[in-house]
Amino acid sequence: MSHKKYTVINTPVHNIDGVAKVTGRATYAFDVTLPGMLYGKILRSPHPHARVVSIDTSKAEQFPGVRGVVTGKDTLGIKQGIWRRYEELCDEQILPLEKVRYIGEPVAAVAAITEEIAEKALDLIEVEYEVLPAVYEPLEAIKKEAPTIHEGVERNINVTRHIEWGDVDDAFEDADYIREDWFKCSGQHHMCMETRGAVSSFTPEGKLTCWTGTQSAYYHQGLLAGVLGLREGDVRIIAPYTGGGFGGKFELDAAQFCSAVLSMKLHKPVKIIFTREEDFIASKRRTPMFYYVRTGVKKDGTFCARESRMFSNGGAYTGMGATALYLTGFFHSFPYKWRGYRYDGYRVYTNTMPSTSMRGFGAPQAMFCSEQQIDWICADLGLDPFEVRRKNGHTEGYEVPGQAFIASCGLEQCINEIENWVKSKGKLPANRGIGISSCGFMSGGIFNWFDTPYSFSSAVVTINVDGTVEVHVGCQDIGQGSNTTMAIIAAETLGVKMEDIKIHSGDTDHCPADLGAWGSRQTLMTGNAVKMACEDAKKQLLEFAYAEMGINIVYDLDIKDRWVHIVARPERGMKYEDLVKKALRGKDGQRIMGRGYYTPHRKGMISPAYSYMMQAVDAEIDPETGRIKIHEVMTAHDCGQPINPLGLMGQLEGAASMALGYAYLEDMPFEDGKMMNPNLVDYKVIRAPEMPKTPIIEIDTYEPEGPYGAKEAGEGLTNPTAAALGNAVFNALGIQMKELPISPERIRKALAEKKAQEAQK
Amino acid sequence: MSFKCPACKKEWPNSKQVARHMFGTGDKAHRAWIESQGYSYIELLLAQTTEPGNKSYEMLAELIEKAQDTL
Amino acid sequence: MEKQVLRLKINGDEYEIFIHPKTLLAEAIRDYVGLTGTKRGCDTVSCGACTVTVNGMSVKSCSVLAVQCEGMDITTVEGLEKNGKLSPIQRAFLDHGSYQCGFCTPGMLMSSTAFLDELGGKKPSEEEIRESIEGNICRCTGYNSIVRAIDAVAQGNYKEE
C-alpha cells in the first residue's frame, strides 16, 4: 500500500450527468411543462431604427385563446445591462418605450393557450412606427452626419478603452522595420443547439421562478429582480440543463424577461422558446472588429513596439461588449513581451443586433490580426516564425506592465512541439500549406462590473453519515463539464470516490452565488472554492482521526480512496465511513460542513492565471475555385494540471470546430440592418465530414493560483485557429487574408491581386 | 514633479498619462474640460485612431501641462 | 379541418393520440406522447436534433408528418436503453465523452444507431462514419469524439448487455 499523489484527478471519468444525457432523461428549459402553462410569442421590430408612436393590442387581446399582451407600458421601463456598476452602460429596455434600435428588437409579447394562437395573435397587434435614418457600420456611425442611436451619445461612441505601457514612441524609434495593416474581423453567432428560452412562473406569494438555460443563474437572478422591481431573494432561477452557451447566455434575454412580465400580469406560468430564426436575429453575436495594427521590430526579430486602434461594431446595446473591448486590446499583445504597447479601442453603436462576448471574448479577432502580421513581418525580413515567437514570447515570472503577472507559462514548450510536428511533415504538395499561431487566454476575469458584494465563487460541502458528500456550488454546467470537474476536485480533496459526490448547481434557492460560466472562470475560481470547502470539512474529520488513532502529533494524516491513514505509513489507518460516524457523534450530531470561496486580489487587471498554446493548421486550397480543405489541426497546449482528461479533450476539439467555422465558414452578412442568413441552411456550421483530425499535446505546468495547479482550457483554443488558417493560406499561395471569413471568393480575389502585382513588376 | 488631472485632480507622474486618463475616463467632467480648451473630445479621439503616431495625446498633454499652475 | 385519432408505435409501445394531420412526428412524440428526449434545433430540417428511427431508418422527425408513420416502428432515444441496460452506442458515448451540452446527443445516438444497424457487422471507413452523422449538428464536441465512439462500436468493442 502506498500514498498516491492523485487518485481521481487526471483519471478518465464519465461526466456525472452523462447517463441522463445519453438516455434522453436530461430535461432542458425547452422540455419544461407546468400545469396551466401558457405559451408566449414576441412581436419584433421590422425596422432597424424607429420611434414607436403607438401600439394597439386590443384586437390581439380579443383573439380567442389569447390570455394577455404586454408592451413596454407594462414594464417598469428600467434600462438594464450587465455592467451594473456603470449606469450609462445599462442602456437596454427589453420592450422599449420610445425607440427600437435593431431589426428583431421586441416590441410586444403575447401569451395564449397554444403557441400557434400566440403566433397568430402577433399579426393582430398594430404598431405605428416613425422610421428613423439608420446606420450599420461603425466607421459610418462615428461620422458627424450619422444618426444618433442613443440620445446624448456623441458620434455613437458607446465605450472606449485604452491600454498603454512603456514608451511606445521611443520604442518605435528603435525599430529597424515597421509594418502597418488594416484587418476586418467578422461576427459569429453562438448558435447554441438549444435556442434561448424560458418558463416563468409568478405566484401569489410574490415569488418568481424562472426555468431557463443560462451560463450564470446568479446573474439572471440579479438582472431579473432589477428590471421587475423584486428582491433578488424573491427570484429563483432554475437551470435544469443548458444546451450550450459559448458566451451568449448570461445576459438577460427577451424570453426570460417577457415570460416573466407576462406571468406577473397573468399569474400563470408562461413559456417562451425562441425559434432558430429569432435566436439568430434577436440574440447577440461575436463582436465584429476593424483593426489597425502598427508593429515595429528589430532586424533580428526582437519586438519593439506595437500600437493598435480598433473600432468594434457594438450593435444597438452594450451588454458584455464593453468587456470584449478591453480583452481584445489586452490579448492583442499576447503572448509576447513588448517594450511599448498601446491600444485604443472604440465600441460604436449601430442599428444592428447587439454584439457581445463569445468564446474567446475578443481574442480570436485580436489574434487573427496579430499572428498573421507577425508571419508577414517574418517573411518581409526573412526570419523564422518559430524563432521570432520563441524570442519574444512570455516566460514564467514575466510581468505585463500594469496588467498581468505570469506565474506559469508553457509557451516555449508549445512552440517547440509544434515546430517539430511541422518539420516532420516535410515538403508539402502544391497549394497546400501549414500555418501556425500561438496565443493564450485568461482563467477567469477579475473585474466586478456586475457590482456584487458576493465573492466571485463560493461552495458549501456537507458530509452525510454514510460518507456521501453534498457539494453546493453556483457554477453553471453548460456542457463544458464543470459539475464533473468540481466533483473530481471534491473527491480528490476529501479522499473519497467520484460516486460519493453529489453536485448541486443551477438553482439559486439552494446554491451560493457565483459569477458563472464565462471567461473560463470555473475550474480556477469555483475549483478553488470547492477545494477550500472540502479542506475545511476534511480538517473537521481529521481532528477526530488524530484523537481516534492516538498517533504522534507530528504525523501527517490524509485520506485517499476512503482510507484515512498516516502519509508516511499508509497501512496504518481507518475507514473513512467509520471516521465520519465517529466525528458526527463527537460533534453532538452537528453536520460536518465546509465552506469555501474565491475572490482574486492583487492579480493585475485581467486574470489570476493564463493558459498558453500554439496551433498549426494544415490546409489545402483549390486555386481555381478557392475552396478550402482542412487536413489536420495540431495543438500544443498548456493548461497547467489537467483535471478531467476526457472533458479537456472534448473542450479543445470543440473549440477547434467552432474556431474553424469562424475562420472560413461562418458569417453574418447584413443588408440594411437585416441579417441575410438567419437559418441553418444559410448559416454554415462545420459538420462531421469537414472536421479534421485534431491531435493535442498537453504541456505540463503548475499554476500556483489554480486548484491543484489547474488553469484555463477550452475557451482559449478558439483564439489561434483563424490566424493559423490565414498563415496556412499565406504559406500555400502567398496571399494575405485581411478579412474574415476566409471565403473562396476572397481567396480568388487575393490571388487575382497578387497576379496583377506580379504583372506590374 | 507630478501632474494633476484638470477635471478630477487625480495625479500622475507625467502629463501624457494624464491625457490617457482623460481619454480613458471620457465622462462628462473630463469631456467638458477638453471642450473648454476649444477642442472636441470626439474629434481628438478619432484623430488618435485614424492616423499613426500619438498626436492627440501629445496635444492634450501640452494643454494639461499649461493648465497645471491654474489647478 | 378535422382532427383524427392516430396510433403510433413508439419504442414498442402503442400510443393513441388525437391530432391534426398537420402535426409533425416531432410534435407528436414530444407534445402528445411526452417523450421529450427528442429535441428540436431548427425549422429547416438542418440540425438533426430531432432524428428518430422509423422502421430502422433514421429520419428527421420535424420533416415527417406523424400520420405518415402510422403502423411503422418508431424508436426514440428513450428506446435505446433496454430494461436498465444501456445500448452499446450509449456506453461508447459515455466512455469517449461524445457529448457535452447533450442537446444534439439524442439525434446523434439515433443516427449512429441506424448506421450501425445497417452495417450489420461490416467495418466502416472513417469517412463513412463521418457521413453517417453529417445530418446532425453538434456545436460542442467537434464530432471527433462521436466518430471515435461509433468506430469503437463498429469494431465490436461494445457488446449488447
Added chain:
Amino acid sequence: MINDFHYLKPASVKEALAMYAEHDDCKIICGGQSLLIVLRQGMLAPEYLIDIKRLDELKYIKFDDKDGLRLGATTTHREIEKSDVIAKKYPALVAMEQKLASIQTRNWGTIGGNLAHADPAGDPGPVLIALKAEIKFGNAKGETTVPLDEFFVDYFETKMEHGDLVLEVHVPAPDSKSGCAYQKFNLLDSEMGIVAAAASVALNADGTCKDARVVLGNAGPTPLRVTKAEDLLKGKKLNDKLFEEAGKIASEEAQPVADIHASEEHRRHVLGVLTKRMLKKAFEQAQKAA
C-alpha cells in the same frame, strides 16, 4: 406554422389521381422533405394534402440492358443510392445520391418528389438530364412522357398541370463507350450546390466524340443544358483544350443569380471550372469503358 389542411391517403395511383382531379386547392406530399419546409414558412397553404408516400405501386427500380433503368416515383434516394445495378450501370447517379443532403433526408425523400419540386439547385436533375432521362407523369385522363430537360420550365415549375402526378423516371441504357460525372460546388459536403455541373460523354469506336451533354445546376431558373458547349465537342477528338473551351462557353451561357454565398462572377467562374473537370472525368470514364 403549418396551416390546417384535409389529409387524404389514397390506396392506389388511380385513387390518388381521382382525388387530385376532384380538388382544386390541393398538393401532393410524398417524402415531403422540401414541401414541409415550404408549408411551415406559410408560402403554401393547400386545403387538401394527398399523401402518396405509401403507394408501393410506384416504388420500384427496374433495369434491363435494352430498355435501361426505370425508377418509380416513390422510390427513395436511399434506395437508389444502395442499388447494386445502378451502381454498376450508372455510377454517377449513385455518386450524386451519396452527396444529396443527409442520410435522414435520403431515407425519406423520393426521386419523384425531388423532380416535381423543381428546385434549380436540386442534384438529380442535371445528372439525369446528362444521362438523357425522360420522365412520365399522368393524371386521371392519361399519361405523358417528356425528356427531362423539357420537364423543367421555371423556378419550382414544371410541365405538369394541376392533377398531374410524377409516375416514373426512365434512363436509357448507357452507351458502350460512355461516361458521366457530376459535381457541386459548396462549402459543406451535405449542402445543396452553390452551383453544380454534370457532363456525359459517349465515344465512337475511333475515339471521336459521338455525343456529349453539359448540364448546369443552380445556374438559372431550371437545370441548364449548354448545347453550344455540347456541339463544340461532338465529332471531335477530345482534349483538355476543348474542355477548357467548353468550360468558357458554360460560364458565358449560365444565368446564375448572386446571393450572400457567392457573386454572379464567382458562380460563372466556378461553373466553367466544374464543366471542364466533369467533361474530363466523363471522357476518361468513357475511354476506360469496354
